[in-house]
Amino acid sequence: MADFDLAIIGGGINGAGIARDAAGRGIRVLLVEQSDLASATSSASTKLIHGGLRYLEQGAFRLVREALAEREVLLRNAPHLIRPLRFVLPHHDGLRPAWQLRVGLFLYDRLGGREILPGTEVLDLTHGEVAVPLKRRYKVGFEYSDCRVDDSRLVLLNAVEAAERGAVIRTRTRLARADREGLLWRLALKSRGRRDIVTARALVNATGPWVAIVAQQILRRETSIPVRLVKGSHIVVPKLFAHDHAYIFQSGDGRVVFAIPYEDDFTLIGTTDEDYDGDPGAVAASSDEITYLCRTANDYFRESIAPEDVVWAYAGVRPLHGNRGAAPKDISRDYLLALDAPYREPPLLTVYGGKITTYRRLAEAAVDKIADFFIPAPAWTTRAPLPGGDFPWNGFEALLARTRGLWPFLTDTHARRLVAAYGTRIDRILGRAMRAEDVGPWFGTELTGAEVRHLMRSEWAERAEDVLWRRSKLGLRLGADQRQALERFMADARVVETAAE
Numbered sequence: 001m002a003d004f005d006l007a008i009i010g011g012g013i014n015g016a017g018i019a020r021d022a023a024g025r026g027i028r029v030l031l032v033e034q035s036d037l038a039s040a041t042s043s044a045s046t047k048l049i050h051g052g053l054r055y056l057e058q059g060a061f062r063l064v065r066e067a068l069a070e071r072e073v074l075l076r077n078a079p080h081l082i083r084p085l086r087f088v089l090p091h092h093d094g095l096r097p098a099w100q101l102r103v104g105l106f107l108y109d110r111l112g113g114r115e116i117l118p119g120t121e122v123l124d125l126t127h128g129e130v131a132v133p134l135k136r137r138y139k140v141g142f143e144y145s146d147c148r149v150d151d152s153r154l155v156l157l158n159a160v161e162a163a164e165r166g167a168v169i170r171t172r173t174r175l176a177r178a179d180r181e182g183l184l185w186r187l188a189l190k191s192r193g194r195r196d197i198v199t200a201r202a203l204v205n206a207t208g209p210w211v212a213i214v215a216q217q218i219l220r221r222e223t224s225i226p227v228r229l230v231k232g233s234h235i236v237v238p239k240l241f242a243h244d245h246a247y248i249f250q251s252g253d254g255r256v257v258f259a260i261p262y263e264d265d266f267t268l269i270g271t272t273d274e275d276y277d278g279d280p281g282a283v284a285a286s287s288d289e290i291t292y293l294c295r296t297a298n299d300y301f302r303e304s305i306a307p308e309d310v311v312w313a314y315a316g317v318r319p320l321h322g323n324r325g326a327a328p329k330d331i332s333r334d335y336l337l338a339l340d341a342p343y344r345e346p347p348l349l350t351v352y353g354g355k356i357t358t359y360r361r362l363a364e365a366a367v368d369k370i371a372d373f374f375i376p377a378p379a380w381t382t383r384a385p386l387p388g389g390d391f392p393w394n395g396f397e398a399l400l401a402r403t404r405g406l407w408p409f410l411t412d413t414h415a416r417r418l419v420a421a422y423g424t425r426i427d428r429i430l431g432r433a434m435r436a437e438d439v440g441p442w443f444g445t446e447l448t449g450a451e452v453r454h455l456m457r458s459e460w461a462e463r464a465e466d467v468l469w470r471r472s473k474l475g476l477r478l479g480a481d482q483r484q485a486l487e488r489f490m491a492d493a494r495v496v497e498t499a500a501e
Contacts (some may be wrong), residue, residue, distance in 0.1 A: 002184050002199045002200055002201045002237070003030070003198045003199050003200065003343035004029060004030040004168070004199070004200040004201070004376055005022075005027045005028040005029070005200065005201050005202065005235070006022050006027050006028070006029050006030070006071075006200065006201065006202050006203075006204065006370070006374075007029075007030045007031075007032065007187055007198070007200035007201060007202070007204070008022075008029065008030065008031045008032070008186060008204045008206055009032050009128075009175050009204065009205050009207055009214060010032075010033065010201070010204075010205070010206035010207040010208060010210070010351075010466065011031060011032075011035075011036075011037040011038070011039075011155070011159065011171060012037075012038060012040060012041060012042035012155060012206065012207075012208050013038070013042040013151070013154065013155050013158070013354075013356050013359045014206040014208070014274065014335075014351050014354055014362055014363065014366075015031055015033070015204070015206035015207075016031065016037065016038075016155045016156075016158035016159040016160050016162065017158065017359040017360055017362065018204060018206060018351075018362075018363045018365035018366045018367065019031040019158070019162035019167045019169070020109075020158045020159070020161050020162040020165070020167075020362055020363065020380055020381070021360075021363040021366075021367045021379070021380075022162075022363075023162045023163075023166050023167040024161075024162075024165050024370065024377075024380050024381065024384070025367060025374075025376035025377040025378070025380065026376055026377050027161060027367070027374050027376055028166065029166070029167035029168070030167070030168045030170070030200060031159065031162065031167060031168070031169050031170065031172075032170050032175055032187075033169075033170070033171045033172070033173065034173065034174040034175075034471060035172060035281075036171055036172070036462070036463075036465075036466050037155055037156055037159055037169075037171060037173070037460060037470070037485065038151070038152035038153075038155035038156060038470050039042055039470065040208060040209065040280060040281065040316065040317070041150055041208050041209060041280075041317055041318060041491055042151055042152065042155050042208070042316075042321070042356065042465050043152035043155070043315040043316075043469070044232070044234070044278045044283075044314050044315060044316025045232075045316065045356055046232075046258055046260070046268070046270050046271050047070050047148055047150065047151055047233065047260065047262075047268065048085075048146055048147065048148060048149065048258070048260075048356075048357075049070070049082055049110060049146065049147040049148070049149045049356065049357045050067065050068040050071070050147065050357060050358070051064045051065075051068035051071065051103060051111070051112060051144035051146065052064055052067055052355075052357075053108055053144075053248070053256070053335065053409070054255075054256050054319050056107055056108065057104075057331065058332070060332060060333075060334065061111065062083060062334075063332070063333065063334045063358070064108070064111055064112075065111045065112055066358055066361055067114055067355070067357040068108070068113075068114070068223035068350060069112045069114020070112050070230040070358055070360060070361060071112065071117065071146065071147050071357065072112075072115060072116050072117065073116075073360065073382060074147070074149075074357075074360065075116060075147055075303070075384070075393050075420060076116075076142050076384070076385075076393050077381075077383070077384060077389055078149075078154065078157070078386045078395065078403055078423075079389055079391060079392065079394070079395065079396060079423070080238055080388050080389055080391075080399075080419060080420055080421070080422065080423030080424075080449055081149055081150045081154055081157070081386070081420065081421075081423075082147050082149045082154075083147060083148055083396070083420075084116070084117055084145060084147055085145070085146055085147055085148045085244075085246055085260070086118075086143055086144070086145055086146070086244075086245045086246070087143065087144055087146060087245065087246045087247065087248050087258075088130045088141055088142075088143055088245050088246070088247050088248070089101065089105075089141055089142045089144070089245070089247075089248045089250075090125060090138040090140075090141040090249070090300060091138065091139075091140045091141055091142070092138070092249075092250050094252075094263065095250045095252065096250060096262050098140065099202075100130075101142055104110070104217070105119070105120040105142055105144050105338065107142060107254075109121070109144070110164060114145075116149045116393060117145035117146075117147075118390025119144070119145070120142055120143065120144040121142070121143045121144075122140070122141075122142060122143075123140065123141040123142060123143050123236055123480050124139075125138045125139055125140060125141045126139055129190040129242070129243045130143070130245050132241070133240060133241040133301050133302060133303065134301065134302065135299075135300060135301070135302055138300065138443070138498075141354075143245070148246075148260065149356065150420065150421070151356055152469075152470040152471070153366065153421055153470075153471065154356065154359075154386075154425070155223050156459050156460075156470070156471065157386045157387050157389075158233050158386065159436055159453065159459075160387050160458065160459060161386060161462070164301075164387070165473060167245075169460065170191065170373070171460045172191060172192070172462065173189050173191035174189070174191070174348075175187060175189060175191065175214070175218055176188040176189065176190045176195070176218070177190070177218060178203060178218055178219050179443075180187050180345050180346055181200070182491050183344065183345070183346055184198060184199045184200065184201060184346055184386070184392060185200045185201070185202070185203045185346045185348075187199070187200060192406050198282055199365075200346070201346055201373060201374075202346055202347045202348075202370050202373055202374075203225060203346065203347070203349070203351070204348075204349045204350075204351065204366065204370075205219065205348065205349070205350045205351065206351045208280070208319045209229055209280035209319045209349060210280055210297060210319075211223065211227055211317070211319055211351070211352065212227045213481055215350065217323060219348065221340075223338075223352075224256055224319045224338050224340070224350070225338060225340060226321065226322060226330060227319055227320070227321060227352065228275070228319075228320045228321070228322050228328075229275065229276040229277070229280065229317050229319060229320075230273055230274065230275060230317070230318045230320055230328045230331065231273075231274045231275075231276040231283055231289075231315055231316070231317055231318075232270065232271035232272055232315065232316055232317075232318060233270060233272045233274075233285035233286070233289040233290070233293070233313065233314070233315040234268060234269065234270030234293070234314055234315070235268075235269050235270065235283070235285065235290055235293050235294070235310045235311070235312070235313045236262060236266050236267070236268050236269075236310065236311055236312040236476070237266065237267050237269065237305050237309045237311060238265065238266060238267070238309065238310040238311065239261070239264075239265050239266055239267055239312055240259065240267040240297075240301055240303055240305070241261075241301075241498065242265070242477040244261055245261075246258060246259060246261065246271055247259040247260075247270070247300065248455060249296055249297070249299070249300050250282055250430075251296045251299075254272060254327075255269070257269060257270065257293060257296045257297070258270060259297060259300075259301075260269070263473050263476055264413065264433075266311065268295075269293050271292075272285075272289045272292060272399055273291065273327075273328035274286075274328060275328055276317050279444070280317045283315045283316065283317050284470060285313035285314060285315045286357070287307065289315070290307045290310060294306055294309075294383055297339075309437050311476065312475075312476060318333075318353075319352065319353060320332065320333065320352075320353050321336050321352040321353045324436045332353065332354045333353065333354075334353055334354075335351065335352060335353040335355075335358065335362045336351075336352040336353055337349060337350070337351060337352075337365060337366055337369050338350045338352065339369055339370070341373075343406075344425075347370055347373055348368055349366060349369060351366065360381055360382075363381070364379045364410055367379070377490050385401070386423040387423075387425055388423025388424050388426075389423050390423070390424055391423065395421070396419065396420075399419050399423065399424065400415060400416055400419050403415045403418065403419055406430070407430050407433060409433075409435055409436045411435075411445070411446075413446070414445070414446045417446060417472070418430075418451075419435075421471070421472065428454060428458070429448075429451050429454045430450065431449050431450075433450070439451070441485075441489065442488075443478060443482045443486045444474065444477055444478045444479075444482050445477075446474060446477070447467070447472070447474050447478070447486070449489060452467060452486065452489060452490065452493070453493060455467055455471050456490065456493055456494075461473060461490075462490070462494070463487070463490065464467075464483050464486045464487045466489060467486065468483065470484070
């Protein structure tokens with residue numbers, strides 16, 4: 001008998017989503033990730049749950065329709081991580097004509113069966129708070145709806161629920177070799193200097209930008225679909241506007257660039273599209289990309305920004321399917337699932353492409369694709385809240401008020417961040433604490449020992465960067481001394497845990 005029914009390689013949004021879906025259908029799941037969960041592309045997105053307005057120009061109506069419908073599914077299932085966001089699209093008289101924007105937004109409002117999110121409005125940009133940051137040349141614009149998301153925490157909560165439903169999640173574990181032996185996969189895993197062997201009835205390659213590398217070097221087979229790596233970079237600068245709307249700007253090269261309120265005190269600007277040929281683990285925003293994003297923002301905002309204003313820049317590699325014939329911005333963001341199932345040999349499912357917005361549909365389709373090998377329970381995630389998301393989609397402020405009432409020592413900013421991260425599971429961190437001292441030590445003004453212990457115990461956090469950049473974005477606020485104190489605290493906590501074992 002196999003150790004597992006299904007082994008998944010890759011702990012990004014697709015791998016974690018498939019693990020959750022499969023575990024919930026009664027399949028015995030192993031998920032293996034070579035680094036931390038969401039350590040690559042899945043934490044380097046534009047932090048949006050959106051249909052992809054510009055994909056309408058490419059005729060990608062099925063992708064846009066699916067993504068638009070998923071916005072409200074995910075909003076209902078994770079109202080702590082996913083929040084409605086209104087976008088302002090100024091009309092640039094030298095680019096797409098106003099009638100084209102109107103038609104695109106008309107379709108955008110109607111393709112996805114919208115029930116919660118408000119529709120498009122025409123804006124007079126000669127006055128009003130959303131007009132204040134813009135240059136005076138922009139007189140007319142449009143306002144429409146999408147959602148924002150904490151991308152890395154979305155990955156983590158999928159993994160958390162997968163584990164709660166029986167999946168085994170192994171981080172910082174590398175697949176060294178995979179062989180078909182009879183009806184099973186024999187997998188050699190390396191972790192912390194140890195090597196062990198496990199078997200599985202089916203294997204999923206959900207390694208994102210490493211999909212071709214894993215196929216060639218570990219599975220020793222060529223990918224059946226060409227993979228094109230495209231880099232997208234983002235910058236974070238001090239807050240450029242005071243209101244809670246986002247902007248979407250057209251650029252002269254046909255792309256669009258977003259400017260989004262971020263972590264209270266900042267503005268997130270992105271993204272770029274460049275072909276990438278290097279190590280996906282070494283990707284970084286280039287000086288040219290940073291300059292491009294600053295220049296695009298400066299075409300619209302009155303307040304000018306320069307590369308020296310950037311407080312953080314990050315980049316991710318999108319594993320798109322396609323050759324290099326078209327421009328990177330025109331390559332489909334849709335996903336493909338390729339099943340290799342020779343007679344009387346264990347199946348291999350390879351995941352190509354995909355975007356965060358459609359991850360749940362991808363996961364459902366992936367499990368359906370291999371369903372004949374397991375006879376699993378029916379699909380179930382459409383109306384299943386993610387951990388901490390069991391409250392109404394518009395109930396965030398009520399949950400925040402409850403949190404402030406139960407733990408009055410929290411500031412509004414701190415309480416809001418905790419509710420946005422943990423939802424109704426905030427009790428698991430704060431418990432019966434009555435005073436600030438009860439949850440210490442404190443690292444800065446918002447991170448506490450109680451939260452760090454929870455992240456180590458329940459969310460596979462092992463290093464300070466796991467806590468500061470993926471399970472939160474407090475890396476934007478903590479200084480070097482505070483980071484070092486956090487590292488020492490986590491090292492001591494690991495020693496205590498090891499001794500207890």
